[in-house]
Amino acid sequence: MLGQIVAFTVAATVVTIAPGADMALVARRAITDGWRRASWTSAGILSGLLVHATASAIGISAILLRSATAFTVLKVAGACYLAVLGVLSFRSARRTARGEVPTVDARPARSARASFAQGFLNNVLNPKPALFYLAFMPQFFEPGDPVVLLTAIFVAIHIAMGVVWLVTWAWFVGRTSGALGGTRWRAALERVTGAVLIALGARLATASR
Numbered sequence: 001m002l003g004q005i006v007a008f009t010v011a012a013t014v015v016t017i018a019p020g021a022d023m024a025l026v027a028r029r030a031i032t033d034g035w036r037r038a039s040w041t042s043a044g045i046l047s048g049l050l051v052h053a054t055a056s057a058i059g060i061s062a063i064l065l066r067s068a069t070a071f072t073v074l075k076v077a078g079a080c081y082l083a084v085l086g087v088l089s090f091r092s093a094r095r096t097a098r099g100e101v102p103t104v105d106a107r108p109a110r111s112a113r114a115s116f117a118q119g120f121l122n123n124v125l126n127p128k129p130a131l132f133y134l135a136f137m138p139q140f141f142e143p144g145d146p147v148v149l150l151t152a153i154f155v156a157i158h159i160a161m162g163v164v165w166l167v168t169w170a171w172f173v174g175r176t177s178g179a180l181g182g183t184r185w186r187a188a189l190e191r192v193t194g195a196v197l198i199a200l201g202a203r204l205a206t207a208s209r
Helices: 002-017 021-033 035-057 062-066 068-097 112-124 128-135 147-180 183-205
Strands: none
Touching: 002 147, 021 035, 021 068, 021 112, 021 147, 021 183, 035 112, 035 128, 035 147, 068 112, 068 183, 147 183
């Protein structure tokens, strides 16, 4: 079983650090509100993973794998949510470029609850994590394995990786944005994250099972 855990850890590491909607959202929050608020967004994202993992464990997520309608509804909802976040990022970039937005330290920060909720919705409305647990993890099971125990271990490893990676990413983006300073730099970062969020929304909307 140790060999399976090691193999899963290596594979999950690659999946975790691959750029995606979660990283784009955390980057946007770090730019606009600082890395501490982005850490709350990360916590919301990881809580969303718990929802997907629990749903997978009790078989609910299998519906997404078998029902085209259920998959499409959740996919479109997630894609629209990402697109809205991308548009908001472009609007924020325009205000920043005009000097209408104060610095991160001066502006009223988004509440921790709002940051958490945004990350949670971003993850829960994305059907990919559910399909990840259904299609990816079973590759590391062998006949006779304690499935429930091994699933719990795999999920714990995945979430622990997410904690380390997303918080580190939030800190890096926040510090880089703060160190470089200037409205032009921050506006450029917001445009990039906005474009990434919209592109990821389009990708999710056209994704197949």
